[in-house]
Amino acid sequence: MILYFLTLVLFVMGVYCLIAKKNIIKKIIGLTITDYAINLFIILIGYRANGIAPIMFKNMTMQELTERGVDPLPQALVLTSIVIGLGVLSMMTAICLRLYEKYKTFDMSEINRLKG
Amino acid sequence: MATKPDLASSQQPTGMTPIVKTVVRFAIGIIFMFGWYIIIYGHLTPGGGFAGGTILACGYVILTLAFGKELALRKMSDMAASIIDNTCALLFVTVAMIGFAFGAFFLNFPPHGTPFNLVSAGVIPLYNILIGLKVTSSLFAIFLALSIFGRFVSKLVDEAEEEE
Amino acid sequence: MTMQTIYPLFTALPLAAAFFNLLVTKINKKAADYIAFLVTAALAVMAVLTIFEAPFAYRIGGFPAPWGILLISDGLSALMLVIINAIALLSIIYSIKYMTMYTAKPKYFSLFLLMLAGMNGVVITGDLFNVFVFLEVASLASYALVGFGCEHEELEASFKYLILGEVASTAILFGIAFLYSMTGTLNMPDLARQLEVLGINKAVAFVIALFIMGFGLKASMVPFHAWLPDAHPSAPAPISAMLSGVLIKAIGVYAIARVMFDVVGPNAMVSSILMFLGALSMLVGVFLAVGQSDFKRMLAYHSISQMGYVTIGLGLGLNPNVPPVIAAMGLFGGLYHLVNHAVFKSLLFLCAGAFEFRTGTRNRYEMGGLIRKMPVTSTACSIASLSISGVPPFNGFWSKLIIIVAFIQAGYYVYGAIAVFVAFMTLLSFIKLQRFVIFGQLPARFANIQEAPFAMTLPLVVLAILCIALGLAYPYLDQGALQAARAALLDKVSYMGFIIGG
Numbered sequence: 001m002i003l004y005f006l007t008l009v010l011f012v013m014g015v016y017c018l019i020a021k022k023n024i025i026k027k028i029i030g031l032t033i034t035d036y037a038i039n040l041f042i043i044l045i046g047y048r049a050n051g052i053a054p055i056m057f058k059n060m061t062m063q064e065l066t067e068r069g070v071d072p073l074p075q076a077l078v079l080t081s082i083v084i085g086l087g088v089l090s091m092m093t094a095i096c097l098r099l100y101e102k103y104k105t106f107d108m109s110e111i112n113r114l115k116g
Numbered sequence: 117m118a119t120k121p122d123l124a125s126s127q128q129p130t131g132m133t134p135i136v137k138t139v140v141r142f143a144i145g146i147i148f149m150f151g152w153y154i155i156i157y158g159h160l161t162p163g164g165g166f167a168g169g170t171i172l173a174c175g176y177v178i179l180t181l182a183f184g185k186e187l188a189l190r191k192m193s194d195m196a197a198s199i200i201d202n203t204c205a206l207l208f209v210t211v212a213m214i215g216f217a218f219g220a221f222f223l224n225f226p227p228h229g230t231p232f233n234l235v236s237a238g239v240i241p242l243y244n245i246l247i248g249l250k251v252t253s254s255l256f257a258i259f260l261a262l263s264i265f266g267r268f269v270s271k272l273v274d275e276a277e278e279e280e
Numbered sequence: 281m282t283m284q285t286i287y288p289l290f291t292a293l294p295l296a297a298a299f300f301n302l303l304v305t306k307i308n309k310k311a312a313d314y315i316a317f318l319v320t321a322a323l324a325v326m327a328v329l330t331i332f333e334a335p336f337a338y339r340i341g342g343f344p345a346p347w348g349i350l351l352i353s354d355g356l357s358a359l360m361l362v363i364i365n366a367i368a369l370l371s372i373i374y375s376i377k378y379m380t381m382y383t384a385k386p387k388y389f390s391l392f393l394l395m396l397a398g399m400n401g402v403v404i405t406g407d408l409f410n411v412f413v414f415l416e417v418a419s420l421a422s423y424a425l426v427g428f429g430c431e432h433e434e435l436e437a438s439f440k441y442l443i444l445g446e447v448a449s450t451a452i453l454f455g456i457a458f459l460y461s462m463t464g465t466l467n468m469p470d471l472a473r474q475l476e477v478l479g480i481n482k483a484v485a486f487v488i489a490l491f492i493m494g495f496g497l498k499a500s501m502v503p504f505h506a507w508l509p510d511a512h513p514s515a516p517a518p519i520s521a522m523l524s525g526v527l528i529k530a531i532g533v534y535a536i537a538r539v540m541f542d543v544v545g546p547n548a549m550v551s552s553i554l555m556f557l558g559a560l561s562m563l564v565g566v567f568l569a570v571g572q573s574d575f576k577r578m579l580a581y582h583s584i585s586q587m588g589y590v591t592i593g594l595g596l597g598l599n600p601n602v603p604p605v606i607a608a609m610g611l612f613g614g615l616y617h618l619v620n621h622a623v624f625k626s627l628l629f630l631c632a633g634a635f636e637f638r639t640g641t642r643n644r645y646e647m648g649g650l651i652r653k654m655p656v657t658s659t660a661c662s663i664a665s666l667s668i669s670g671v672p673p674f675n676g677f678w679s680k681l682i683i684i685v686a687f688i689q690a691g692y693y694v695y696g697a698i699a700v701f702v703a704f705m706t707l708l709s710f711i712k713l714q715r716f717v718i719f720g721q722l723p724a725r726f727a728n729i730q731e732a733p734f735a736m737t738l739p740l741v742v743l744a745i746l747c748i749a750l751g752l753a754y755p756y757l758d759q760g761a762l763q764a765a766r767a768a769l770l771d772k773v774s775y776m777g778f779i780i781g782g
């Protein structure tokens with residue numbers, strides 16, 4: 001339970017960083033932190049006390065694997081989610097660089113041409 | 117935006133101190149070997165195309181950091197990275213579509229299923245290798261685009277505006 | 281070869297073409313145009329063929345249902361596929377001329393095809409995590425396309441859209457993880473079966489809240505709408521048409537409808553939330569739209585308002601407390617309006633793009649009298665304006681009428697009155713648009729402009745004809761594709777049956 005709680009704390013920290021900070025680099029960091037909090041949460045779903053990696057070894061029976069192996073699906077999901085997170089992160093950084101070239105600032109409150 | 121910037125004109129010192137260079141020279145082979153190991157054994161042990169490809173891309177990034185961009189770009193230029201990237205993605209979809217001929221999309225059509233045997237997983241190692249190459253090249257291309265070409269972009273944009 | 285054997289091509293083909301495009305460009309600069317056109321044309325034909333197929337499920341990799349990924353084709357999927365791919369084809373034809381205003385055209389086509397692959401993927405898949413993955417593919421491509429011009433405003437809009445879109449994606453992923461931890465499955469028909477047993481407990485209610493926030497943000501319902509009026513006008517015109525016309529429906533409304541109707545099932549709580557959000561969207565969107573001077577920005581606000589009609593219709597369809605006939609009528613109105621909105625809103629955005637292409641401005645107070653110089657574009661724009669404001673012979677009138685009648689019959693008089701009021705406000709707003717853009721005094725500096733090129737007027741004419749045809753063909757739609765789409769949403773049992781059939 002404490003692990004879930006810590007994940008929640010991480011998530012809330014990310015959301016705080018995303019909302020309260022004006023620097024767009026810090027916003028990106030906040031968003032990434034929330035992303036990883038969710039990833040940790042998914043990993044925790046597959047957690048199992050005294051679990052082993054869900055890989056078959058030569059001297060192992062099928063029963064032992066099903067009894068002790070952790071759920072492999074959340075790990076696959078997290079891998080996919082990390083890949084997507086990487087794509088999003090590089091997209092954000094690229095836009096951030098371009099924004100800096102145009103506005104010469106990282107302060108979100110000065111990037112305000114769109115109104116209405 | 118798509119044009120290649122003039123690298124020779126930049127007045128950056130290339131690479132880091134000899135200590136770093138020596139260490140990287142020792143480590144780089146091991147890094148690449150480890151990356152390929154992760155890719156090729158992806159269907160038997162933890163890892164796979166993405167993890168191994170990230171390690172390989174990190175190898176290229178270390179090369180760039182230690183020896184400067186000229187050497188890294190000689191090993192893999194931005195053009196080559198883009199071509200490998202697209203070709204691997206295209207081949208991946210094509211291999212998946214070959215499955216149609218045998219009954220279903222993404223079907224693992226070659227004979228497969230012997231446990232503990234390296235070449236018994238059908239097309240999965242092929243997918244892993246393609247993904248590994250794609251991740252290597254695209255991560256390195258992203259790194260190049262963000263780090264090296266970033267400072268040229270404003271110059272390029274100015275030039276493009278002058279041309280228009 | 282039937283559609284049942286090649287169904288995955290809806291995502292595989294645009295995906296492959298997107299990468300192939302970038303390779304071929306290194307040899308021939310022109311090739312990207314033709315590849316994009318051929319692929320979207322093939323997809324549009326395939327989508328039309330899918331409508332005539334009976335519902336089926338496709339196993340990816342041949343794995344049976346709860347373990348492998350299922351692709352599901354039923355009435356709603358087929359309808360969405362037709363809308364998506366038809367608008368995509370017309371946008372591609374339009375882009376071939378329009379995108380000469382920008383550089384790096386092949387990259388534009390690649391991103392476009394990636395976005396198309398993502399949207400098709402969301403619509404055809406039967407796996408909840410797959411929905412998330414394809415949604416991210418479509419969203420990532422759309423972030424890049426919004427900022428494609430790389431000017432101050434475009435980058436700013438793109439960044440805003442990116443941050444808010446990613447917050448939505450995080451919420452959706454959180455919801456999916458929660459559902460998985462409860463049920464141990466991600467297959468949507470299987471989830472529907474498991475939730476039938478579980479019932480709506482507090483955890484499921486939390487997941488529903490996360491999904492309404494996440495998908496609602498992607499569909500820009502009102503408390504979550506802040507990004508849309510920035511993002512949609514900033515994109516190039518064909519992309520605005522795709523985003524407003526298709527993307528917010530495919531990854532927002534479609535996903536909500538699929539999850540709420542087929543996985544969760546009719547539910548009074550969700551129904552009242554959706555109806556409230558829909559009514560709020562209609563009102564706020566239309567009030568903000570009236571005062572806008574930017575042509576495309578005004579259209580973007582109208583998108584929010586019109587999507588409110590779709591949401592409110594879906595909300596009534598979910599309501600278990602009204603008679604099933606009336607709920608079905610509300611749902612039918614919502615789906616009908618979804619189709620109509622896709623047609624007339626993309627037409628309006630394409631018209632705005634054509635005006636901008638020739639006059640170089642998007643400020644509607646600077647234009648005027650364009651019907652004398654650009655008759656085809658202006659006529660198409662008028663037809664779309666009449667359509668969106670619900671003037672009788674056109675399609676918008678019928679769908680709004682059905683929704684309003686359904687709400688009056690269900691006893692929700694306030695929502696019915698709001699729908700009528702918003703229709704009048706929309707009419708007011710578009711009469712103002714006509715007055716300033718199409719009629720009135722032609723400014724002297726536009727004395728020499730010409731009609732838009734053929735490749736740009738052809739999609740406009742096709743869409744304008746569709747606007748009229750969908751309105752006149754209303755009696756036949758009751759038995760056709762729309763009926764199948766409605767049946768797909770209302771019949772939860774047969775959706776659960778896909779797990780056996782697949």
